[in-house]
Amino acid sequence: MDSDEIIPEPTQNEEEDLDEKYPNRPHNRAPTFPFHELYLNLFNPLSDIKKKPKGPSLARRKAGPQGKSTASLNPYELRRDIIARFISRWRKEVGDDIYPAFRLILPDKDRDRPMYGIKEKVIGKMLVKIMKINKESEDASNLLNWKLPGVSAARMAGDFAGRCYDVLSKRPMRTEPGDMSIEEVNKKLDDLSAASKEDQQTPILTEFYRRMNPDELTWLIRIILRQMKVGATERTLFNVWHPDAENLYSISSSLRRVCWELHDPNIRLEAGDRGISLMQCFQPQLAQFQMHSFEKMISRMQPTEDDPVFWIEEKMDGERMQLHMDQDESVPGGRRFCFWSRKAKEYTYLYGSGIYDEKGTLTRHLKDAFVDGVQNLILDGEMVTWDPKQDAPVPFGTLKTAALAEQRNPFSDGPRPLFRVFDILYLNGRDLTRYTLRDRRNALQKTVLPVHRRFEILEYHEATTAADVEKRLRTVVAEASEGLVLKNPRSPYRLNERHDDWMKVKPEYMTEFGESLDLVVIGGYYGSGHRGGALASFLCGLRVDDQNSSQGADPMKCWSFCKVGGGFTAADYQEIRHHTDGKWKEWDSKKPPTALIELAGGDAQYERPDMWIKPSDSVVLCVKAASVSVSDQFRMGLTLRFPRFKKLRKDKTWKTALSIQEFLDLKSNAEQEHREKEFSVDNSRKQKRVKKTGKKPLTIAGYEEKENAQYLGPSGHVFDHLNFFVMTESTMPEKKTKAELEQLVKANGGKIYQTNTAAPDTICIADRKTVKVASIQKSGQTNIVRPSWLIDCVKQNEKDAGLPDLLLAFEPRHMFFIKEDQDEDIKRNVDQFGDSYARDTSVDELEDILQQMQHGKDEVESSLDPHSVHKIEAHIQDKINSGYTAPCGWLFRGLQFLFFPTHQANGNESGESDSSGSITEDIRLTLARNTAHFAGASSVTSLNSPDVTHVIVNPEKVSSADIRSLRQSLVARSGKKVPHLVSLDWVEESWKHGTLLDEERFQVPR
Template sequence: MSEHEEDDIEMRDDDAVNEERMMYGHGTLTEQELDEKYPNRPHNHSKTIPFHELYLTLFNPLNDNKKRPSGPVTARKKQGPHGPRTSPNDIRKGIIERFISRWRKEVGDDIYPALRLIVPEKDRDRAMYGLKEMTLGKILVRVMKIDKNSDDGYNLLHWKLPGVKSSSAMAGDFAGRCFEVISKRPMRTSPGSMTVGEVNELLDRLSVAQKEENQQPIIEEFYKRMNAEELKWLIRMILRQLKVGATEKTIFEIWHPDAENLFNISSSLRRVCWELYNTDVRLEGDDKGIALMQCFQPQLAAFQMRSMEIMVAQMNPTEDDPEFWIEEKLDGERMQLHMIEDETMPGGKRFNFWSRKAKDYTYLYGSGFEDDNAALTRHIKAGFNDGVRNIVLDGEMITWDPTQDAIVGFGTLKTAALSEQKNPFAGGNRPLFRVFDCLLLNDVVLTHYTLRKRREALVASINNVHRRLEIHEFTKASSAAEIEPLLRKVVAESSEGLVLKSPRSQYSLNERNNSWVKVKPEYMTEFGEALDCIVVGGYYGSGKRGGRLSSFMCGLRLDEELFPQNTNPQKTWSFFKVGGGFSAADYAELRHRTEGKWLDWDSKNPPKDWIELGGGWERQYEKPDVWIKPEDSVVIAVKAASAGTTEQFKCGVTLRFPRFKKLRLDKDWKSALSWGEFCAVKERAEEEKKEKQFKIDDERKKRTSTKRKRTVVIQGQEDDVHAPYAGPATKVFEGLSFCVLTECLKPKKSKADLEQLIKANGGNVVASDKDPRTIIIADRKLVKVASVVKRDEKNVIRPCWLFDCILQSEIDVGRPGLLLPLEPQHLFYTITAEDGKYDEHVDEFGDSYARDVTAEELLALFGKMPAIVEDGFDGPQLLEQLNEHGHEFNAMPGWMFQGLAMYCEDVSAEVKRFLRFAGGRLVHSLEDDQLTHVVVLAGNLRVREIRKQLASRRRQPRIVTDAWVNDSWVEKTLLDEERYAPV
């Protein structure tokens, strides 16, 4: 390389400099201000790559990889015909790594321009465009100069519908529908020349423009300079719905080891790119925690599990501390408040407010106590104790109606805040900040403290200011039986549900874990078993449900005696909309029974004689995309938590949290629920609710308080280590001390990760191995490990033993506190005196006697086993032994039909194979004394005859369709037979 060429590498390309000025010249900060704020930010040596390279080298390969089979990679999958195969996850990482490597080489270290387009939903520095699908569709119709009533114009403006002469695959995918229309009349067929930098510059202008008439010229410029595929990806970026098969977490992890942590504490993609472009530079100390006036990503509540008992058990209660907290789930906007001392501000304090999506709402709620435009801060001066210099609070901003002294729905929050800004003493709806966590107080970060300690700090710092700033109340509980009464109470008060929290938990940024779990009223059946309602309208879905009806409007028919003026007995009033609880089979069945009978909804000429909507014919609230006559429709059973008043549906009342249960093929529109019948059901439910009293499950509480302490024993040390078992299985390391010397190599876990894992499961982490009872954990022969090995006094255990203990404790919940005995594979080093001692914990092939092996391990074990059957092997005897212990195997998919005797009629050979493989016994006659199930093909005409033949039996076998077998096989568990009873 010549000296001149070396000088060129040191110099930045003029085009790169100009492009950077262009890209960052439309923001709130000038380039000089950016350099002052980020003095070490990287500068690219060359122009950014062409925009089309993003989808050619990154998006399309990632999408192709998405289509590969997922799931655990077994030994067989790993080994292909030409050598080892690569998992989809490894391929995904490889695609991203190659892109990042290419960017560094061809452009430079500033990857911010690219990541703004790759993860647009995480870019908080660019304002929202104010563009949704409908507005974009209108602009594109004008840009392409097509008639909005033409086939293509209709398809763009009705993108959720199947469309006219349009691919049904594109329905529900707006960007895909745009690609389909643009491809017919492209300005360009080959990719354009726009760079990533130029696209960012135009998108900045688009976000500033806001109004349609100002945005149209920018969209038109994109249209002239891009081909159809480029525009498809651009539209996805504008809508912030990229979904390319890789999350920002994966991309951050590959970019820099600390990238995700920095984003969680700052919500700034810019900082992630400009402060962590060098992988040798790591975050340390205070840089890894939340900071004042810096928006962080809050902890989120996990979704509810199968039962309330499981939710409570996952919160790691102990015998000494079984408590968990129950809070009302508020219907508002998640908000964080930051306050610091600032002598330049009137009142001496400065505020900042950010939403969960990192949107700055300070302009709305106020920057100080004396802010005349503040909807909140000027009212809460008395809300902070004198000793509070600075603080960070986490809570929910809700709308409060002072006249009703009640919460108002979420959609009214911004309107109430703007009204409060203009007229703070009018007495109308106002914002109220309910605080439930304190994360920083007087320069001390509290996220690593328990919720109980954080609550103490919150109570000591904040004073309630009536209906302006209030500490959110909670109820202490210790058993799952205490949840439902509170759930019913909040639902009756029109609340969303509850949040359960563990007072022993730390605050986890940008995570959903079992320490916070939200509970919605899906366990409640306020109206008994279900309500049978007629489907009268349908709504097309988007995404995976695109082009098909994904939710439905149900109506109540009008009783003749209550509505004598009604001339059409099939006329209904809109009642509720339901989209949850349907399986793919349910959709298929509903589609099959209503195909060709749906009619398009015409807003100008609605079917007044058939359906009435809320809001009258002028507003037409919740109008469906299509409607259907009751005589052509189906009846569905729906369960709900309760009913509440509404203007959205004609009935004036609607179901809260409706969920589909099943199709009622035995009913028609005449036997569906009517308005009068529903009123009677509602009245009866309200009476029963008043009469019903909820009591704590005393027996469960008694069992908990008298639970016998168990002893935990670990093998492999000179002395047995004993510790009292004081909680659920997740406290598997209770009473044990560990010294972690190295990270874990597979799976890749840092030393800190392992220590956190031990602590989270009840163990104690120490820095020294002097105590003879301390367990040594290591996976590499570093200096400290070599020293332990040289002394030959203690075994060194691999981290995989920790993972196996935790996994087995989750599986074997019936035997809490029992640690796994050590196996040869668990030992990094075995002391001479115990050489060969642990071989007795596995069989001759290495199969563990104490734990459940993974599918990958099982395949490896099979590879070691001989292919011949040894002398003396008695198959029937083995099966008989397994049958004797069937209760231990019934949770296995391969054992689900064990003990069942089934007669099959007209079903496929595949169904019979499933039954045999999973332990079922096929019988050849309905007269068999041990018959438990009859499996028939759906639509079998002999069902009635079979029922008659079985009627005299004392124990009635269950009659199910073959779908019961197939669905049970897919779900890996026995499903309820009632739903699969043949018609």
């Protein structure tokens, strides 16, 4: 919107244009409210509910429409009541045009006012200048360095508006509410959005400062920054305003239309007005989260015998974009274009408004992109960055830069925008969203003429089985694409909805879920060492969803679920602090915030954090993990095994984070994925589900325990936290049935499973060879322990009553089968004559030992038994999850690396050879290899190794052709897991930050 320094009233022509576009728009009969009415009667009361959701003081201050007390209302009803009373007053005293107020109440939804182009630091700088504050003073520092804790404003670190109030309240121009009306504020904000330089913006902010008190100015700053956080969503405001308001905003993204076309709540939208419109941005359909059981995903698309087909499309790494085109003779070329992103941000300035638009990086190529007879249309697709030199897409994040470079030099051979269309939703005046995807695709094929590497129709593949998905997914890995989208060709287009008709499949490098989990931070733990003095790990929770709320639970509550302390860089910590500073509170175990956060253990408060934060004030972390495990330490009863931070989801709030029911759905789907022919990109820590029959309780399948026999013998805790799979009865030293052995384990704290892969580190027990025992022995991957070890452990702890429970080390006599690499370790748990170092010896054993002493044996070096090592590993991992820095030699423990190019004597794969045949070693690669070895990783020199987890590449030393060849080799590993392909930076940055960082940040370019 153009404006002079002082914006005049709308001209008669402007009013006529508005009347023509909105013939039924309402007109107010009185001036708008003063601006202070907004904060006194709307913003502050809504904020009070966030601070004090209930209480007699609130009830005394407020009353309902007929003077009815609001004490009995819940927070949601209170919010609706406050909004309804404000809207009712506006209609009664001002008129039916509430658009001026809604522009200030929902500034982030107002697409009619351009962005201001100013952020916190610029506003702080202008306030210092306006209030003539000494730049060296504490107040100036607090404004200019608002992210850092101040002395007097420490409580508001990270809250710029709150920091401004602290400074403004010390030197106000007025203490009473000002006299600026809502209409005046809107005009001045139009001025501010039109001003492009600081010397134009400062006088406008000066007038606000002169005519507003500190409270008004604080809310004005929030409006400018579009960060209101009043405690009420646009959905609540829309629903109070009109029952069709949310629907209209979904199809139009226009706040103006919502206010002007729905000013009468008694007049509903006509059926014809509920669909999309040309040149009106809509909210697109989204893909449902992955279920990971391809069979179930396919079944959700409701195939039939006559039509079992579903479609597979590539999931592109770009920005979702909708293109609108209409005939317009006033535009050179006769066609007018508009572009909007998924978030309703207009990008027409970047991609072009017409065929001859000099700044149209895309539209200048669309002169012959449509068949004759196409008058108007709406296309849905993805805008990606394409590198013509590599003939491949460029990773996400470079799109705007590439488009601007294309504007400056349209004939360059550098990266450029490429629009890949996958749907048509409007054609020649007809809304196509109700037609099936197959019909829409037919229309798209007959309408669009592709322009090579500028404007293309996204290819799809027809499929009927899960094997088809697996095959395409391997291609995705080979080509380093983002993933796949499965689509139901029989489905309509569902606006602003995430539905099973579209389902995304990502080649995630985790085994339990195809999706990473978006979790709410609800607590924090202080770290130690270089992480000391700051929150180094976080307690994450699952949102109590509507289903739980209907059963009496608090809808604003989260249940504790896991602790995350790995995968963060210093920049990640800083960003989380930026979004949460000033919102943390010390955990008081005597008065825990049970209304918002629920821990496990009741009064014991398991895993209670040092600090806590309201879910509504918090951030959402994207977390990935190896698997899910049972835990009584978290309210969910389940937790993540080896959770790792992936990224901060700034586009999500706690209300859109993962809920309890959504997680249970994901878990249920994940439990069905473990089949023999299952495709998994990373299978190194895989845990298979035990198939069960009958009714399932709400636990992980396979974790139920059978009570087949009563055991009346000793009980204790010697097997606490251990998992067992008992396969046969015991024959020596005493006979016990399989059921009796299971009861012996359970009575002493252990857990029983009916397979060796249902739980991590399961101990297999057998005393004779059965089919199952022979199968496990043949695999060579798992020790098989005799039942005598169980009996010895229990007996030894009976003898040592009163002492801490001690788990005996494995001895050769305890072992039915020993893994090849652990034979020597187990022998070290006895002396050269077979006498145990930790266990009392029986008379019969002593006789055997004396006989062996006569023959003599070589002395075997003693060592720590593997189960003690396992306990130490679990203890260290728990410390890492709690924010402790991993030991230097622990960082890459259990990982197997292949450094590419490999360093081999023949020089074939090692890089370059000089004239004498010696190897010119990549020094950086050598340092990374040495670092990895020091940090616990093992390395291999061939992709044939079945256990390789990471292929490390220095892209600067390897050609694009070699990388493409390497990707093909990776996916060709039939029957083997596909390792991560990462750049050398991953090793270096993980070492630098002392934690395993998410591999997706360090993908190798194509």
